[in-house]
Amino acid sequence: AQKITQxxxxxxxQEKEAVTLDCTYDTSDPSYGLFWYKQPSSGEMIFLIxxxxxxxxxxxxxxxxxxxxxxxxxxxxxxxxxxxxxxAMYFCAMKPKFFGNEKLTFGTGTRLTIIP
Amino acid sequence: xxxxxQTPKYLVTQMGNDKSIKCEQNLGHDTMYWYKQxxxxxxxxxxxxxxxxxxxNETVPxxxxxxxxxxxxxxxxxNSLELGDSAVYFCASSQGEPxxxxxxxxxxxxxx
Numbered sequence: 001a002q003k004i005t006q007x008x009x010x011x012x013x014q015e016k017e018a019v020t021l022d023c024t025y026d027t028s029d030p031s032y033g034l035f036w037y038k039q040p041s042s043g044e045m046i047f048l049i050x051x052x053x054x055x056x057x058x059x060x061x062x063x064x065x066x067x068x069x070x071x072x073x074x075x076x077x078x079x080x081x082x083x084x085x086x087x088a089m090y091f092c093a094m095k096p097k098f099f100g101n102e103k104l105t106f107g108t109g110t111r112l113t114i115i116p
Numbered sequence: 117x118x119x120x121x122q123t124p125k126y127l128v129t130q131m132g133n134d135k136s137i138k139c140e141q142n143l144g145h146d147t148m149y150w151y152k153q154x155x156x157x158x159x160x161x162x163x164x165x166x167x168x169x170x171x172x173n174e175t176v177p178x179x180x181x182x183x184x185x186x187x188x189x190x191x192x193x194x195n196s197l198e199l200g201d202s203a204v205y206f207c208a209s210s211q212g213e214p215x216x217x218x219x220x221x222x223x224x225x226x227x228x
Contacts, residue, residue, distance in 0.1 A: 033213065033214045035216055035217075037219075039157075043204065043221065043222050043224075044219065044221050044222070045206060045208075045217075045219035045222075047216040047217070047218070050214055050216055052214050089157055091159065097213045097214065102147055102164060102166070102171070102172070102210065103161050103164065103172055104149075104161065104208075104217050105161070106158070106159040106160075108156075108157070108158055109157050109158075
């Protein structure tokens with residue numbers, strides 16, 4: 001069974017600072033994908049970034065980067081130069097990479113608040 | 117040009133009623149999902165369909181019945197609604213690997 005752990009229920013960060021949201025996972029699947037989603041107060045789920053378990057390099061998407069440490073089973077999201085619009089819930093999620101069990105399992109989320 | 121659309125956005129109903137939530141995706145994806153987000157924001161998968169076939173059925177009461185008339189649609193029918201069914205229900209779709217799930221905007225169901 002897969003498990004995703006996000007240990008920070010809430011974080012407050014000053015605008016323009018970088019922020020790291022923690023995510024650890026547990027799985028017995030040899031191949032998997034890791035995802036981060038953002039859920040603003042308006043409620044929609046926005047995909048941010050993806051990391052494959054066999055990818056050699058850490059994923060980056062604009063101000064988002066994923067600090068992937070496979071041996072530690074961690075996939076932390078780093079947001080550089082935070083903005084007020086980054087205030088939202090952030091969810092880490094994992095999906096095994098084989099057909100027949102395409103279940104995306106979510107962590108409990110971190111509520112990020114950016115302070116002006 | 118909405119990718120995954122679900123209706124209605126809000127649904128308020130009384131205990132014991134039957135209601136449906138509709139979902140459509142125009143992304144050409146083969147796989148569709150229903151997720152439930154509870155009051156603590158926890159997201160849990162309910163069902164997954166691939167090309168109209170059920171592939172994931174989590175421990176969901178059989179009052180919940182998904183139906184996929186074609187691969188672009190996945191509807192959720194709920195019988196005999198209970199107070200504990202109050203939540204936000206998200207439809208999503210994906211295609212192949214590595215593919216993120218694309219979510220609809222959610223349906224907030226309130227059972228009174």
